[in-house]
Amino acid sequence: MQHVDSRKDAGAIPALDVSHVSHSYGRKRALNDVSFSIAPGTFAVLLGLNGAGKTTLFSLISHLYDTRHGSIRIFGYDISRAPGEALRRLGIVFQARTLDLDLSVYQNLSYHASLHGIGSTEARRRIDEVLAAVDMSGRLHDKARSLSGGQMRRIEIARALLHRPPLLLLDEATVGLDVKSRAGILADIRRLVATEGISAFWATHLIDEVDPSDHVVVLADGNLVADARVAEVIRLTGTMSIGEAFSRLSAAAAESVP
């Protein structure tokens, strides 16, 4: 199997450090000895076809599942040993919609603030800030049910930012959205990385969401097959584009599966 790895020293404390992580559902191996790290203040893309293991990896990083093999650290905090410290540094946008449709935008965000121990006065101030950040200030009292798919995603991103995490995890955040909404959300996250110093780990299977300057981590059939800058991946696979490189790496991984 082709494996591209040109990782450089990302500094003493990576935003995310995944080390030799494996996970199985019964006999089905979902992740196989996956290791990579993401430097602070970077936008990294997790590329993988459906079933590659992206959501399993995110479930392990967010401590929904326990890391039984290997370790995951968020800014140095082991998710299994210090889950509280690690989760305080993590903002998550899940692939599935997780807003409570019967509640208003404010009630949804306020609930999240309380889950991070943020009192009501401070929560109100932060809610105003994050809604402004995602351009949704006018929808504070609207029921989540009344929002479009793109607007719901923006609210979920605002929610993920509410406790001011230094690392954002976004699992196929643009799935099911139209082209304009997709581009807008992606641009917002990139802007946050550039202006706020946030690190973002963006899972997708859509090649057009990858920027030439991005760090890409490619999963195929639960295996890590690339972990490098886009240009490096293209160079090392001998291809012309990241799309071509991704196809080649995924195909090579599929061929190597017994």
Place this chain on the structure above:
Amino acid sequence: MNIRPSDTITAATAAKPAPRFGIGNYLVCLKGILIREGLRFVNQRERFISSLVRPLLWLFIFAAGFRQVLGVSIIPPYKTYVLYEVYITPGLCGMILLFSGMQSSLSMVYDREMGNMRTLLVSPFPRWFLLVSKLLAGVAVSLAQVYVFLAVAWFWNVKAPPYGYLMVLPALFLAGLMLGALGLLLSSVIKQLENFAGVMNFVIFPMYFASSALYPLWRVQEASPLLYKICLANPFTYAVELIRFAFYGKIEWTSLAVVVAFTAIFLAGAILAYDPSRGLMTRKQDTGGNG
């Protein structure tokens, strides 16, 4: 765009230990979970109405119809003959708590399928605290339902001594905790919403009918010794008796001990099942993504 009043993040600032959560933070979290559960209940009016209609139907129709058939002798805590409606009222309170506990379990399965559950589980507070908060929120909602039911029953002339309405509160709370904890435990093992019908058939109905909720145990013993033994092994029987005695300002110690013990067992089981390092959640594939 600026979401931080302070400087941009550096690796060093991000890695600095955050201040530990104090009691105030825990209370904020608990309050948030209580408010959310309350809002959900208020927003789902059908749930409120159906939770009330079910016991009222039993009280108005079933009890009226069976009053003559199922005469009740003088048994503690009653000092005189009581109407059958009065006898089954504690059982109907238990029924509300039982259905509410299972409803809360259903909503957790729904939340898990829909993804909402994850927002709770990725909170930095300890998992046991989140589950206990969720349980307390469910119990608070079910207590409100019980008191609305008791108010309607009062107008129907089914009354307990006035002090009983206050005395019964701790008993209702404990019974609600036990049944809510059972619901929590069941929600951890139910994979899909469709499986919930099984809970109705195999948990709710057997628990309710094989108990002292509808008929005194001495009558059950006369009719079927086996069913009597089953009733004695059913924790719901003890929840109902705890409530029944509390209405008259009395503590039924055996019931209290059984309810407390089963609450501890169910809750420990639920906390274990939802613990990512030991529980069942890790072993089964989630439905939240396809990556």
